[in-house]
Structure formats: C-alpha cells, structure tokens
Amino acid sequence: MDIIGFFQNNYERTLLLTWEHVWIVALSVFLATLIGVPIGIAITRNQKAAAKVINSANVLMTTPSIALFGLMLPILAVFGFGLGKVPAVIALVLYSQLPIIRNTYIAIKNVPPELIDAGKGLGMSSWRRLREIEIPLAIPVIIAGLRTAAVMNIGIAAIAAYIGAGGLGVFIQQGIARVYDEMIIGGAIMVSLLAILVDAGMALLERLVTSKGIKLEKALKS
Amino acid sequence: MIQYEKVTKIFGTGEDTVTAVDNVTLDIDKGKLVTFLGPSGCGKTTLLRMTNRLLNISSGKIIINGKNVMEMDPVKLRQSIGYAIQQIGLFPNKTIYENIATVPRLLKWDEKRTSERADELLDMLRLEPSSFRDRYPVELSGGQQQRVGVARCLAADPEILLMDEPFGAIDPINREVIQNEFLRIQGKLKKTIAFVTHDIHEAIKMGDRIAIFQGGKLVQYDTPEIILTQPRNQYIADFVGADRALKVLGIIRCREVMEKSPPNVVQGSMNTKEVLKMMEEHNWKHAVVLLKSRPIGYVTPKALKYEDTEVREIARPYPVTVEEGSVLRDVMSHMLMYDMRVICVTDEEERFTGLVSLNHIQKHLIDIYAEDMRENV
Ligand SMILES: Nc1ncnc2c1ncn2[C@@H]1O[C@H](COP(=O)(O)OP(=O)(O)O)[C@@H](O)[C@H]1O
Numbered sequence: 221m222d223i224i225g226f227f228q229n230n231y232e233r234t235l236l237l238t239w240e241h242v243w244i245v246a247l248s249v250f251l252a253t254l255i256g257v258p259i260g261i262a263i264t265r266n267q268k269a270a271a272k273v274i275n276s277a278n279v280l281m282t283t284p285s286i287a288l289f290g291l292m293l294p295i296l297a298v299f300g301f302g303l304g305k306v307p308a309v310i311a312l313v314l315y316s317q318l319p320i321i322r323n324t325y326i327a328i329k330n331v332p333p334e335l336i337d338a339g340k341g342l343g344m345s346s347w348r349r350l351r352e353i354e355i356p357l358a359i360p361v362i363i364a365g366l367r368t369a370a371v372m373n374i375g376i377a378a379i380a381a382y383i384g385a386g387g388l389g390v391f392i393q394q395g396i397a398r399v400y401d402e403m404i405i406g407g408a409i410m411v412s413l414l415a416i417l418v419d420a421g422m423a424l425l426e427r428l429v430t431s432k433g434i435k436l437e438k439a440l441k442s
Numbered sequence: 443m444i445q446y447e448k449v450t451k452i453f454g455t456g457e458d459t460v461t462a463v464d465n466v467t468l469d470i471d472k473g474k475l476v477t478f479l480g481p482s483g484c485g486k487t488t489l490l491r492m493t494n495r496l497l498n499i500s501s502g503k504i505i506i507n508g509k510n511v512m513e514m515d516p517v518k519l520r521q522s523i524g525y526a527i528q529q530i531g532l533f534p535n536k537t538i539y540e541n542i543a544t545v546p547r548l549l550k551w552d553e554k555r556t557s558e559r560a561d562e563l564l565d566m567l568r569l570e571p572s573s574f575r576d577r578y579p580v581e582l583s584g585g586q587q588q589r590v591g592v593a594r595c596l597a598a599d600p601e602i603l604l605m606d607e608p609f610g611a612i613d614p615i616n617r618e619v620i621q622n623e624f625l626r627i628q629g630k631l632k633k634t635i636a637f638v639t640h641d642i643h644e645a646i647k648m649g650d651r652i653a654i655f656q657g658g659k660l661v662q663y664d665t666p667e668i669i670l671t672q673p674r675n676q677y678i679a680d681f682v683g684a685d686r687a688l689k690v691l692g693i694i695r696c697r698e699v700m701e702k703s704p705p706n707v708v709q710g711s712m713n714t715k716e717v718l719k720m721m722e723e724h725n726w727k728h729a730v731v732l733l734k735s736r737p738i739g740y741v742t743p744k745a746l747k748y749e750d751t752e753v754r755e756i757a758r759p760y761p762v763t764v765e766e767g768s769v770l771r772d773v774m775s776h777m778l779m780y781d782m783r784v785i786c787v788t789d790e791e792e793r794f795t796g797l798v799s800l801n802h803i804q805k806h807l808i809d810i811y812a813e814d815m816r817e818n819v
C-alpha cells in the first residue's frame with residue numbers, strides 16, 4: 221500500500237477537499253455559535269424552558285447522522301436544497317446545538333451567585349453583568365462546548381459526502397465504491413489530522429480568551 | 443440619612459408566606475454607623491437589601507435623603523450607594539484595580555481620576571498600590587480580599603454604605619484588625635452606614651447605635667451602652683450575654699472616667715527636697731513626674747527621703763501608660779498585668795492629661811448600673 225504515493229499523485233485534490241471540509245465545518249460551527257450561545261444564555265433565566273430546550277437538543281444529537289440527512293432531504297427539497305452543502309451545513313448546525321447550548325447554560329449557571337449579587341448591588345445593569353462577569357467567567361466552558369462541536373462536526377461532515385456536500389468524505393466514499401484502499405485510508409488520515417489540529421487549535425483559543433485571574437484560580441484549585 | 447417607615451417584607455404567596463421584616467421603623471442619621479443585630483434569620487439581610495432595592499418592599503417606605511427609593515431608578519440608586527457582602531464577591535476575572543474601578547466606570551469617570559482614586563483607597567486600606575493594583579483576587583489572602591471589597595464599595599465616594607457582615611469571612615485576629623481600620627476610616631469619612639452582623643461584639647464595637655431584631659421585628663434601638671446596661675427585655679438580655687457588665691468595659695473610654703489634671707504632679711526639674719515637702723504637706727502617696735509635659739515616672743515620699751537632686755533623676759518609670767481613647771477593658775487589663783492601681787493617661791502626642799484608677803472605673807460603673815440594679819432588686 222502506498223499512501224504517500226497517493227498523496228503525491230493527488231495533492232491538489234487533497235488540498236481542495238480539505239479546504240472544502242474545513243469550510244463546511246467552520247461555517248456550521250460559526251452559525252451554531254450564533255444560535256446556540258444566545259439560546260444557552262437565555263434559558264438560564266427560565267428553568268422550565270431550559271429543560272425543554274436541552275432535551276430537544278439531546279434528541280437531535282442522538283439521531284444518527286445518516287437518518288437526519290434522510291429526514292431533511294424531502295423537507296429541503298421543497299426549497300430546492302435537497303442535496304449538497306446546504307443540508308450538510310444545516311445538519312451540522314443542528315448537531316452542534318447540544319454541546320454549545322448545554323455548555324453555555326451550565327457555565328452561566330455556575331457563576332457564583334455572590335458575584336451576581338455584588339454586580340447588581342454595585343449598580344451594574346444586567347447586560348453589563350453578562351458582558352463583564354458572566355460571559356468572561358463562562359468562556360472557558362463555552363469554548364470547550366465549541367471544541368466538542370467542531371471535532372464532532374469534522375467526523376459528521378465526512379458522512380455528508382453521501383449527500384453531495386463534498387469534503388474529505390468524498391475520498392472515503394469513492395474509495396469504497398472503487399475498492400481503492402489508499403484513497404479510503406488517505407481520506408481517513410486527513411479527517412483524523414484535521415480533527416486533531418482543530419482540537420489543539422480550540423484548546424489554544426480557550427487559553428487565549430480566558431482571563432489570567434481565572435487561570436490562576438484554576439491552577440490554585442488543582 | 444436613611445429612614446425606614448413601617449417597612450414590611452413578606453416572601454411567598456398564599457399559605458406559604460414568611461414575614462421576614464415586620465413593620466420596622468427606624469432612622470439612621472447622617473454620618474452614623476448603625477449595626478443591625480440579631481440571630482440568623484431575623485431579617486437583617488432582607489431589610490438591608492430592600493434599601494438599595496435588591497428586594498422589593500411589601501409595604502412601608504424607605505426614604506434616603508428625602509427621596510423614596512421606590513421612586514428612584516434602581517440601577518442609579520445602587521450606583522450611588524456602597525455595597526459590601528460577607529462573601530466579598532470580588533470579580534475573579536478582573537484585577538484588583540478593575541474591581542475597585544467598577545462603580546467609577548459605571549459612572550463614566552475618566553481613567554485618570556479612577557486610577558488616582560483606586561490608589562488612594564488602596565493606601566487607605568494599607569495595601570501597597572504598586573504591588574496590589576495589577577494582581578488578581580485569587581492571589582490575595584482572605585483579609586486582603588475583604589479590604590479590597592471595602593475599597594470597592596467606597597470607590598465612588600458614596601454617602602451611604604450598606605454592609606452585610608462585611609468582615610464575617612475572616613479569622614478573628616484579622617477581623618479585629620480590619621474592624622479597627624474601618625473605624626479609623628469611618629472616623630474621617632463619616633459615612634451613613636447600615637451594617638449587618640450577628641456578632642454582639644462587632645455590633646457593640648462598630649455601632650454608634652444598635653438595632654436589635656427578633657423574628658423580623660425591631661425590638662430595641664439604642665446606643666451600645668444603653669443596650670448593655672438597660673436591655674429592654676429578657677430576649678435582649680440573653681442575646682447580649684450574662685457578661686454584659688464586662689462588655690460595657692469594652693465601649694467606655696478612659697476619658698469618660700479619668701481624673702483630669704490631678705494635683706499630685708511635679709516637674710522633673712524640681713528638687714527632691716522641695717517635692718518631698720509638697721508631698722508631705724498635701725499628704726500625697728505618690729506624684730507624677732513630668733518632663734516637657736510627658737509623664738516620665740513617679741516618686742513616693744519614701745524614695746525621696748535621703749535624696750538631694752533633680753526629681754527626674756530618681757523617678758521610677760511607669761511600665762505602661764494609656765491613651766484617653768483606650769477602652770476600660772484595656773486599661774483594666776494593664777492594671778492587672780502590671781499590678782498597678784493608678785495609670786497615667788496621655789493624649790495622642792503622649793502628653794500627660796490625667797490619671798485613671800480602679801476606683802474611678804468602679805464608681806462610673808456603679809453610676810451606670812444604678813438604674814438597672816434598682817429595677818432588679
Ligand atoms: N428569597 C427568599 N425567599 C423566601 N424566604 C426568604 C428569602 N430570603 C430570606 N427569606 C426568609 O426571610 C427570613 C429572614 O432572612 P434574612 O433576612 O436572610 O435573615 P438574616 O440576614 O437576619 O439572617 C428567613 O426566615 C429566611 O428564610
């Protein structure tokens with residue numbers, strides 16, 4: 221088996237598919253963040269809604285990805301988006317909701333009540349408390365949620381090749397069809413590498429955006 | 443000035459209601475520190491939190507400097523009032539400076555003014571600005587954090603402070619230190635303060651007046667001295683403790699009982715023979731020897747008998763002197779420790795101002811308790 225040879229012969233296509241893969245995942249995590257973080261914050265203000273939202277996100281995530289693609293197909297087909305990148309991105313956004321909403325919700329809920337009380341008592345508006353206290357304290361856990369979502373999405377995006385989304389899943393899908401082992405393994409290696417890199421990148425991001433005071437606190441506790 | 447008028451707070455609805463504060467009326471005069479005292483659950487925190495509208499008032503009114511708090515914007519109201527709590531609540535993601543700057547920034551002070559103010563406060567609370575400004579709360583000890591909590595609540599120089607067991611989270615030794623420092627600061631700043639505590643010692647020490655609560659009701663509102671000597675009922679008597687006569691010693695200051703400018707005082711430059719003659723004439727058992735207004739020691743007739751020199755040469759130094767502001771508890775402690783019946787009292791510059799003896803203290807206490815004792819006979 222000559223994996224290196226495969227990459228040498230197909231490096232342009234590899235780069236293209238990798239780029240496509242990254243792009244799908246990045247866009248979906250970005251959109252999922254725009255939706256999930258505000259929802260996660262909003263439900264900290266309402267216990268009943270919180271239970272419902274988190275349960276729904278749970279159901280979404282336990283649905284197998286192939287089944288979700290299948291379910292979405294007829295619905296999106298009505299708008300002419302049955303196949304391709306659009307249903308893939310939508311599915312990834314939906315899958316990301318659980319880790320993002322759940323982590324945001326838990327992180328904001330875990331802000332010590334005396335900090336909220338102090339902020340309130342000193343005359344901070346609820347927006348200001350959110351911006352200056354709750355979010356900065358919650359950010360490490362929120363980013364951990366994004367990290368889970370991104371790594372998971374890299375895997376699921378590979379399956380989305382079956383609905384014509386492109387990305388590194390194409391190697392795996394075509395490799396299987398053509399019984400071309402180097403292609404299957406080449407695709408799998410690239411997907412794994414991508415997952416490892418993104419995981420490391422998100423860990424770095426988490427460190428960069430966490431306040432020094434909170435890092436010190438953590439270091440002291442452990 | 444804060445006025446509470448028939449303030450009531452009821453939690454819950456239907457059958458599950460708790461009356462946490464029950465028809466409380468009291469005034470906190472401008473510049474005074476009033477302690478809210480009582481056992482856990484008696485409504486102290488609830489009353490405090492209604493003052494800056496962290497809780498709504500069920501009925502009655504709270505008026506601050508003539509304005510009903512319910513008619514003020516809650517956020518603006520809170521920005522104008524200092525707030526400190528037992529859990530301190532420093533923001534762990536912000537530096538000490540940023541924590542102190544919280545309210546000035548809400549009030550849009552410029553950065554230079556905020557910065558100068560923060561340094562001033564850190565100095566005032568004996569935290570070296572250059573070494574503390576840029577540290578994070580987690581790097582400070584509990585006592586230091588509590589000081590920053592106090593600095594933060596003083597930052598925008600509010601006229602009114604609400605403090606809920608602000609020194610409750612630190613060990614007794616450090617608590618004593620920060621209490622003393624806070625009293626020193628309050629002596630200068632003269633803020634109007636509502637101060638919650640469940641510690642009778644703290645209430646006595648800090649309060650110009652004490653409000654004692656029981657089950658949400660205000661049961662007595664008086665000066666510490668009156669609370670200790672004339673508790674209104676058995677509940678209060680029990681709460682202040684069987685040793686309340688001793689606790690009184692912790693609040694009465696030397697200047698209230700001492701003998702000011704006593705006659706048996708001589709200058710260090712006088713001749714011993716002259717002094718001996720004076721002492722025999724007036725039948726003094728001892729005389730205080732002063733040098734530049736400072737008491738350097740004392741002499742007795744016996745010690746002077748065979749001497750012929752300046753009296754300062756043979757004066758026996760006092761092992762200890764006390765300041766006018768010392769409380770009687772400390773004075774008596776010195777008397778017992780050094781086996782002295784009389785101690786010299788000085789002002790802050792160590793100049794002699796009088797004498798205090800066990801007799802003076804006893805006489806003063808008997809006067810205070812005279813009324814109390816008559817009732818109990
Ligand atoms: N948010 C609340 N909901 C219901 N009951 C409360 C609430 N806060 C306080 N209480 C009740 O009100 C009473 C007074 O509480 P609090 O003011 O905290 O007392 P203290 O500060 O004197 O210990 C207690 O019986 C307490 O259980």
Ligand SMILES: [Mg+2]
Pocket residue numbers: 486487488638
């Ligand atoms: Mg309380």
